[in-house]
Amino acid sequence: MDDLKRQLVAAGFRGELDDSDDAREFYSHDASLFEVRPQLVVMPKDNKDVQTLVSFVAKQKKDNPWLSLTARSAGTDMSGGAINEGIIADFTKHFTKIENVTATVGHAQPGVYFRDFDAETLKHNVLMPTYPASRDLCTIGGMVNNNSGGEKSLEYGKTEDFVRELKVIFADGNEYTVKPLNRLELVKKMAQRDFEGRLYKQVFDLCEKHYDHIKAAKPNVTKNSMGYNLWDVWDRETGEFNLQKLIVGSQGTLGMTTDIKFKLVPRRAHSGLLVLFLRDIDALGEVIPKVLEAHPATFESFDDATLLLSIKFMPYFLKMLGPRKFIKLVLSLIPDAWQLVRGIPKMILMVEFNGATEDEVRGKIKALHRELKKYRARYEINGFEEDPTEGRAEKFWIMRRHSFNLLRKKVKDKHTAPFIDDLVVNPPYLTEFLPKIRRLIKKYKLFATIQGHIGDGNFHIIPLMQIEDPKERAKLLPAMKEVDELVLSYHGSLSGEHNDGLVRGPWLEQQFGKEVLGYFREVKHIFDPENIFNPHKKSDAEWDYSFNHIRKSF
Ligand SMILES: Cc1cc2nc3c(=O)[nH]c(=O)nc-3n(C[C@H](O)[C@H](O)[C@H](O)COP(=O)(O)OP(=O)(O)OC[C@H]3O[C@@H](n4cnc5c(N)ncnc54)[C@H](O)[C@@H]3O)c2cc1C
Numbered sequence: 001m002d003d004l005k006r007q008l009v010a011a012g013f014r015g016e017l018d019d020s021d022d023a024r025e026f027y028s029h030d031a032s033l034f035e036v037r038p039q040l041v042v043m044p045k046d047n048k049d050v051q052t053l054v055s056f057v058a059k060q061k062k063d064n065p066w067l068s069l070t071a072r073s074a075g076t077d078m079s080g081g082a083i084n085e086g087i088i089a090d091f092t093k094h095f096t097k098i099e100n101v102t103a104t105v106g107h108a109q110p111g112v113y114f115r116d117f118d119a120e121t122l123k124h125n126v127l128m129p130t131y132p133a134s135r136d137l138c139t140i141g142g143m144v145n146n147n148s149g150g151e152k153s154l155e156y157g158k159t160e161d162f163v164r165e166l167k168v169i170f171a172d173g174n175e176y177t178v179k180p181l182n183r184l185e186l187v188k189k190m191a192q193r194d195f196e197g198r199l200y201k202q203v204f205d206l207c208e209k210h211y212d213h214i215k216a217a218k219p220n221v222t223k224n225s226m227g228y229n230l231w232d233v234w235d236r237e238t239g240e241f242n243l244q245k246l247i248v249g250s251q252g253t254l255g256m257t258t259d260i261k262f263k264l265v266p267r268r269a270h271s272g273l274l275v276l277f278l279r280d281i282d283a284l285g286e287v288i289p290k291v292l293e294a295h296p297a298t299f300e301s302f303d304d305a306t307l308l309l310s311i312k313f314m315p316y317f318l319k320m321l322g323p324r325k326f327i328k329l330v331l332s333l334i335p336d337a338w339q340l341v342r343g344i345p346k347m348i349l350m351v352e353f354n355g356a357t358e359d360e361v362r363g364k365i366k367a368l369h370r371e372l373k374k375y376r377a378r379y380e381i382n383g384f385e386e387d388p389t390e391g392r393a394e395k396f397w398i399m400r401r402h403s404f405n406l407l408r409k410k411v412k413d414k415h416t417a418p419f420i421d422d423l424v425v426n427p428p429y430l431t432e433f434l435p436k437i438r439r440l441i442k443k444y445k446l447f448a449t450i451q452g453h454i455g456d457g458n459f460h461i462i463p464l465m466q467i468e469d470p471k472e473r474a475k476l477l478p479a480m481k482e483v484d485e486l487v488l489s490y491h492g493s494l495s496g497e498h499n500d501g502l503v504r505g506p507w508l509e510q511q512f513g514k515e516v517l518g519y520f521r522e523v524k525h526i527f528d529p530e531n532i533f534n535p536h537k538k539s540d541a542e543w544d545y546s547f548n549h550i551r552k553s554f
Contacts, residue, residue: 034080055173073139079501110141147249167259183239207234223496268354277345299455425492458496505541
């Protein structure tokens with residue numbers, strides 16, 4: 001690989017280059033069940049460096065078809081989106097500048113960790129609300145490219161709803177500003193006789209030619225991260241053409257994001273949580289519509305397996321929170337211990353309300369509490385979320401947010417195998433769907449925790465498996481087939497927020513059909529004709545390739 005490094009330096013690349021075994025081993029994993037070893041890891045210094053990198057790979061591709069370029073930020077992707085052969089470009093070393101934050105806009109580079117961005121927006125009492133459960137681990141570049149969502153998505157939507165403007169380096173090696181255009185701006189753009197002009201024209205033609213079919217392909221769920229968001233690009237009624245909709249959630253398969261502007265919203269002054277302990281899943285039929293009618297800010301859930309895991313690994317929280325906060329956490333659990341003595345609930349539901357005053361929040365919570373009292377409801381009113389680990393309700397958030405990380409780190413003989421980790425089925429179907437999915441989990445003998453954004457019908461099912469054992473690996477395909485068929489029979493989506501990567505890319509045809517997959521392939525070809533960006537993902541994925549790259553060692 002010395003050659004590759006030498007050639008990159010000769011081409012003008014100024015960042016770090018690392019092809020040591022340690023680096024290639026480290027970057028061969030993200031939070032998925034796959035491993036793919038790159039040839040080289042690089043840390044671009046600035047936008048110009050990324051341009052050099054893209055132009056270099058594009059030029060070399062004909063002679064070196066194996067060469068590719070995959071962007072990586074914090075590497076917490078659960079679908080295998082952040083790993084590849086070829087070159088991995090890590091944005092967390094140099095793309096770390098928060099440019100500016102005002103009361104309405106946050107402007108930063110993609111390698112900025114969300115926790116740092118959040119701390120900055122807090123100073124202005126505003127928030128980018130679509131952060132994932134990995135909020136302390138991930139970056140904003142990863143959030144944009146996965147179109148991440150989280151606990152506040154029920155009220156605010158997903159990352160796509162908060163991106164105002166992006167800078168992206170496309171396959172021709174130039175950097176472009178991507179933002180919504182009106183009809184006139186679009187016509188002007190399409191008239192350009194260059195790469196950008198052709199790109200706009202070809203995407204417009206595709207959207208226009210199959211307008212109704214593309215619009216109808218949008219999954220009928222509140223959250224979807226599968227495919228390319230082609231249905232939201234062109235609107236004949238408003239005349240808006242928004243290429244950002246394709247970039248957000250594209251997992252770096254269309255270009256490299258170098259700059260992000262987010263819309264921000266005011267933080268709510270007060271919040272409070274109603275917690276329900278359900279002994280019987282059938283109760284969801286009554287509970288879900290009642291909760292949704294009350295328009296909560298968040299509506300989350302986790303199951304008995306998650307609860308038991310959190311109790312078993314309490315010392316982990318001591319390390320994470322420090323002794324003072326840990327003691328507070330344990331003390332705050334005492335009132336809930338009574339609920340557990342009465343029997344372990346099958347599911348714990350968390351319903352959060354926000355408001356301008358404590359009275360407003362209290363009123364909303366008490367009204368729902370009255371209606372749902374028989375479900376062993378208790379409530380906690382938090383103050384302003386200045387330090388989210390201080391509030392009494394935080395113990396439930398800790399269990400909900402940290403359970404996947406607990407599974408990843410703490411269960412020694414088995415490993416997290418996220419392959420049915422992000423299903424979405426509209427809430428009215430859940431009383432039917434959840435028992436069926438639990439039966440499938442049992443059928444395949446998967447020890448799995450289930451947590452979810454129940455208000456969106458979005459569930460994270462994380463089995464623990466010895467995936468290096470061929471017998472366990474052999475379960476993946478049939479289990480995935482049955483689960484996916486079940487989800488699609490309820491008109492759901494196979495991914496609400498974790499995206500396609502290696503794990504779901506091969507199922508795009510099942511989700512959308514042959515023709516729509518064909519449109520996705522056309523999109524990829526328009527943006528990236530030589531297939532230099534993050535191959536084997538999205539419309540370019542094949543199950544045989546993915547299966548051959550399942551982790552064989554830990
Ligand atoms: C414990 C845990 C909990 C999680 N919970 C959630 C959740 O609640 N909701 C959710 O949506 N996700 C969740 N995830 C998945 C993941 O954390 C998020 O999708 C996160 O936003 C990814 O950010 P990252 O910085 O780690 O990105 P990475 O993993 O580095 O990259 C993600 C994707 O974006 C691409 N990419 C990264 N940077 C760029 C760039 N500059 N230009 C172009 N492409 C780029 C990568 O190629 C990759 O395809 C969770 C993961 C873990 C480990």
